Amino acid sequence: MQAVERRPSGRLPLRPLVAALATLVIAATAAVALGPVSLPFGDVLLELIGRIPGMSVESDLTERQAAVLWELRVPRVALAGLVGALLSGAGAAYQGSFRNPLADPYLLGVAAGAGLGATLVIAGGITNPAMLTAAAFVGGVVAVVITYAAGRIGGGSPAVTLILAGVAVASFFTAVQTFVQQLSSDTVREVFAWILGRLTTVGWTEVWIVTPFAVVTGAVLVMHRRHLDVLAVGDEEASSLGMATRRVRLIIVLAATLGTAAAVSVSGLIG
Template sequence: MTLRRSLWVLGVAVVVLLGACLTAVLVGPAGLTVHGVVADLVNRLPGVHVDSGLTTRQHAILWEVRMPRMVLGAVVGATLAIAGAAYQGVFRNPLADPYLLGVSSGAGLGATVVIVVGGTIGSFGLPAAAFAGGLIAVAATYALGRSVGGGRSEVVIILAGVAVAAFGNAIQTFLMQRRDDTLRQVYGWMLGRLATDGWSDVVTVVPYAVVCIAVIIVFGRTLDVMAVGDAEASSLGIRPERVRLILVCVATLGTAAVVSVSGLIGFVGIVIPHAVRLLIGPGHRLLLPVSVVVGAAFLVLADVVARTVMAPAELPIGVVTAAIGAPFFLVVLRRSRGATV
């Protein structure tokens, strides 16, 4: 793909993201208008003042509710999408996603422990426990994989991840059965949510997301070389196992961070990279940045659906992404039925 066409594709993706963000802050019962929102944004520039026409209540809703929720959705979607693209690249498997190595089960177990012992949704303890649980699960996966296969095969690591995830899910189920009064809280977190108490969650996850996205994009060219196989990549001076370890650790760190505040939002890591790959091809130098932008737009729009389709009640965002992602997953599975895992 030529540079001009690449820039055009990325530009279109950015326009879609901006439209999704504007939709997210406008949709709802607060009565916000395009003029009011744009004028209020312009007023943030030094030395500029435009009459936005927003009331004090509307201004507070825009900056303390809608904006942080929209930004958090964009950050979570972008991180999950590029992490999925990284996993699919290093494992050369289009069905890989950010939860492949036990992040989901580990984070879920950590959150369940906090809820069962008395933690509450939105407390500092729950995100911290989910974050730690995800990292511990991946560390256990790598330790198990290296002990069995010496870390030489991505297939061994994938199977180790399946084993760790099954073990984590078993413990989580046991704890939930012991304290069935916490089932609603546990399931509410597991189905995902982007409700925030302001900008604190955004500030918490942005550093991890930025590092994750930046490092993975830097390795775009390397992922293209690794696509031809480890032996060929090694002959070109690349150390596949080292690259694989770096990217898996970085993708896991970003995933664990965003999952710790958003809950388990599935299918983004599968749907977005593969959809982008179908549109622009497999080259990671363009696939990765476009996946970031499209992933952000996708989750922002999914959150709009989640909070409006059953208003005034709110549908868990994980239900929306699953409703879209599950059929797409079947399409991917059908196209990949000849591939080996």
Template sequence: MSEIQLKPIWRWQWTLMAGIFLLIVCAVAITIGPVQINAIEIIHTLLGRETSLSDQERSLLIEIRFPRVALAALVGAALATSGAVYQTVFRNPLADPYLLGAAAGAGLGATIAITVARADFYPSLPIFAFIGGILAVIATFLVAGRLYSDPGSLLLSGIAIGSFATAVQTFLQQRNSDVLRPVYSWILGELTVADWSSVRWAALYIFIALGILLSVSKILDALMLSDEEAFSLGVSPNRIRIIAVCAATLATATAVSVSGLIGFVGIVVPHIIKRLTKKATNRALLAIALFGAAFLVLADLGARTLISPAEIPIGVITAFIGAPFFLFILRTRSKNQ
């Protein structure tokens, strides 16, 4: 009797749907662009068959469009998943990589790599960005008063640390005017530099981070309870927090280092999935990763086609969608309270 009346807790329909949605979006994004390429030709190219594509079209497809779509998907998955994890860890639906200072810290780390260390983009940039991001998160914790503080003061100190990191970053840019333009366009968020090398390095770090986050996703349930309740259920909440925050920061830092500062993905995507599935974000983490990937591929499609042949920075597109969405959540939340 019990099995008939009690619905299963973990459902995979939404993950499956998000996966199918991602495949469709990727197919559309690869087809559409200044040069339209037939979907059948793309499938033939993927399967290594003979096609009627010219060498130029083939090169455009393999060297530009495929890596760009792949990088957008990776960055989208990283930002959406880390946003969802931060929201669970800090018990705050408005927490995202930007509000905790993680993205700004990663941005500063990457700026130091470009301006001071003159580092090559890959593989050192994600490492610099990760160090910057994790230092910013640690500083956020310390400024909040003690290692584990309440979510409210943690977010406030995250905003302060983020502002400080951004100020240092601006100072460094001004002192290094020779690299001002590339750093500036990178900050606005762009995927135009995507190539297979960036995809490989981003995939390595992001898959490690997402693998860790997905493996602890179920135990993140414990972080939604008080520390006493989590402890009584056999979980050391601080240990799980450290693992989750480090992995989410690695994902954020990698995304920031390959695509610049693309905001709001970590807020918009987890909330859409939460509303659709009516599940806590950690219970739909894979669906969030897949939908985040699709969301950014779509945003990038908009960035490169809306005013074609010119491009809009992708960060501007996500901000256009994300800022009103953020205000909507803020308003709904204060109404509920």
């Protein structure tokens, strides 16, 4: 009797997802329990479970300990998870779109654009964190828009041209950022503090800012995961299979870019 080959279904693999989710929960619980202020691990776990709708569990945390947990540690850990998810998802999307295993989330100039936007705001003496976040986000998006426009000029492979355009745009934006820093040398420390990345000063506001972008980016990338598999065989082969490669790549790159820009705008150039 001839064995029938089983083809993989379109569903996401369950076991790796469960294992990843369990690891994330354990790591997040440990992260919010550890720190300068000692929080009992068991009470932290009960406190977290008690916030789940329908769960009436109480912990023995004091009011001060609960404030440290919910106002300082939980938003930092939540934002760290969102930023990590956005950057890793964007990196995987870029690698699949451009068939380059060395591609990273900052490939198309997002980091350079965000850095320039933040530098302009800091050098201008604006101390409003919301303005800094907005400027970094706009700078990252503008850099990628310029990259994509430049990448459409000329012939050759669209993926290769786009990567080269990203390198050129990133170099230009970095040069402009350095020039601005030289003009405002008194703000160099603040600029480098932002560029190095930080999560120590974030709160729930930053979490709510990033969450919509994480949802949209994640949904778009998951819906296009099969398209990424097809792009892996090359543009010509993908086109012969009926895929509009330019449109699909544009959607994937746009989603990954928005997620990366949102992550960078609240955390700095982490990664």
